Amino acid sequence: MHLVVISGSVYGTADLVADEAAQRCRAAGLEVSRIKPASVDALLEAAPDIILGCVSTTGMGELPDSFVPFFTELQDRFPLFTGKHFAVIGLGDSAYGDTFCQGGEQLRELLLELQALESLPMLRLDASETVSPELDAEPWLDQFIESLTHSA
Numbered sequence: 205m206h207l208v209v210i211s212g213s214v215y216g217t218a219d220l221v222a223d224e225a226a227q228r229c230r231a232a233g234l235e236v237s238r239i240k241p242a243s244v245d246a247l248l249e250a251a252p253d254i255i256l257g258c259v260s261t262t263g264m265g266e267l268p269d270s271f272v273p274f275f276t277e278l279q280d281r282f283p284l285f286t287g288k289h290f291a292v293i294g295l296g297d298s299a300y301g302d303t304f305c306q307g308g309e310q311l312r313e314l315l316l317e318l319q320a321l322e323s324l325p326m327l328r329l330d331a332s333e334t335v336s337p338e339l340d341a342e343p344w345l346d347q348f349i350e351s352l353t354h355s356a
């Protein structure tokens with residue numbers, strides 16, 4: 205089971221959460237590649253069984269600028285991930301109301317369109333609620349790791 209971890213971030217928080225997630229999954233014995241910055245070629249070359257995306261939200265529900273070229277290329281090339289799994293950690297701030305974690309939601313919807321299977325409901329990390337998102341992600345990550353171990 206090869207896990208590829210990608211991230212899209214404005215201020216670095218989502219990158220940090222992704223780095224920590226990659227480390228935790230590696231420590232649990234998974235084969236992990238951390239691709240940064242996200243690139244479609246690198247992703248396809250890695251031939252992942254599972255993709256973990258950590259993505260923040262900017263503007264009014266938008267993806268981080270640095271993540272947009274990757275996302276657009278994925279939409280254009282539309283590589284199917286049939287039978288592959290994915291999960292998304294969305295970072296946002298509930299003070300933004302309806303657009304809370306919409307960046308993560310956009311990635312989630314695209315991966316579903318690409319026929320990947322969601323292995324765990326998206327984790328939404330709320331900047332209004334936490335100052336240590338990488339620690340808050342740990343229980344969810346443990347569940348994620350367990351779901352992979354069971355589907356292996």
Ligand SMILES: Cc1cc2nc3c(=O)[nH]c(=O)nc-3n(C[C@H](O)[C@H](O)[C@H](O)COP(=O)(O)O)c2cc1C
Binds near residue numbers: 265
């Ligand atoms: C200019 C700006 C716009 C934002 N817009 C949203 C938004 O629409 N929805 C949301 O959930 N969070 C929004 N956020 C909150 C960020 O997503 C949140 O602080 C996140 O933890 C930042 O992660 P990053 O450091 O990886 O970019 C916004 C933050 C800023 C500074």
